[in-house]
Amino acid sequence: MLSRKNKLLITKALSLFSVVRGYNILVIVIAQYLTSIYILAPQLPLGDVVFDPNLLMLVLASAVAIAGGYIINNFYDSEKDLINRPRKSMLDRLVSQRTKLSVYFVLNFMSVVFASYVSFRAVIFFSAYIFGIWLYSHKFKRITGLGNIIAAMLSVTPFFAVFIYYSNFDTVIFVHATFLFLLLWMREVVKDLENLKGDLTLNYKTVPVVFGENPAKGLITALCISTLIPIILLLTYYEVGYMDYYFYASGLALIGFLVVLWRSKRKLHYLILHGLLKGIIVLGVFSIVLINVDLILKRFL
The missing domain is CATH 1.10.357.140 (UbiA prenyltransferase)
Structure with missing residues (x-):
């Protein structure tokens, strides 16, 4: 004991x-x-x-x-x-x-x-x-x-x-970084929607507090659509191996994200959206190994 x-x-x-x-x-x-x-x-x-x-x-x-x-x-x-x-x-x-x-x-x-x-x-x-x-x-x-x-x-x-x-400053790295940055930016605005009650009480000048929930959702939507640019670049101009499946899946997940976003009205809904974005980010981390499957086979088998 x-x-x-x-x-x-x-x-x-x-x-x-x-x-x-x-x-x-x-x-x-x-x-x-x-x-x-x-x-x-x-x-x-x-x-x-x-x-x-x-x-x-x-x-x-x-x-x-x-x-x-x-x-x-x-x-x-x-x-x-x-x-x-x-x-x-x-x-x-x-x-x-x-x-x-x-x-x-x-x-x-x-x-x-x-x-x-x-x-x-x-x-x-x-x-x-x-x-x-x-x-x-x-x-x-x-x-x-x-x-x-x-x-x-x-x-x-x-x-x-x-x-x-x-x-290493290859352009592909900055395209990956841009995709991640946009997801993180979206997550920050979703967190503001999630924390709206506390921000209003303590006068935090967040986007939802100053402009309202719908303009905040509009900003998230614009950022979500912007993620298509690095996704398209990575799928068409750069060699990402089997990680392309991750980007296809992320695109579909973000479409679902937008559908849920515009129907969201409660804190629980924003918590779910926050969790979805975090899931996409974490899955992206572990999907890095799919860029070069041969490298995995050489190093671990």
Whole structure:
């Protein structure tokens, strides 16, 4: 039997894991490695990529910086989350705000230390990234429309650390990144619809608060249609192997997404839409291996 003290420690650990959204960070770590193996450096032996200490340090720097970002975002949004996500908020509040800030500074310091192993340029990159996350949480998040764009950009930024490391700037990478950016931008606006009650109460100037639900749905629709551009480019001009099935499936899923979007009126509907977009993004991460099936056979069979 666990003692009361141990139970409290475990509960607080789970609370902190909830705040930093460890599951999201795990997906990002996997995405960075799969991108490195199958897109950025497919010519290198598997071991040279997986066991590259520089890549490991960049991934760790990204992971702890993102974790710190979730903490500072949780710190600024604590009142809003209490309205929009009361159950999760109660779990998150098991760890004091002071402790969260202490962990935030420790994680940021660790990110810079990990980056320093690679190069001074990496230190500058992650220092700017950490500052950008803080500036977004402190100021830009409340600016109509701009907050959504910056949030999507910050979500994509860790991948550029890996792109720069491998000095791979092929246009196909930016087309992939554009597709991901548009999905993330859509997700941010859907989250605003989902959190409309708390945003109205605390006067967050989001698109749904300032312009209304239908204009917000119109913006999401425009972004959804825009995803067709990178999808068509990837299917017609670039070699994506069997990942083309993912893009066909994503196109169909996004059509269904739009149908549900315009029929949505309740928070539950927006939660479903949010989950659908997250599913498309996560599935895209694991579909990267389909770009070169022969590479899979050579490396794992």
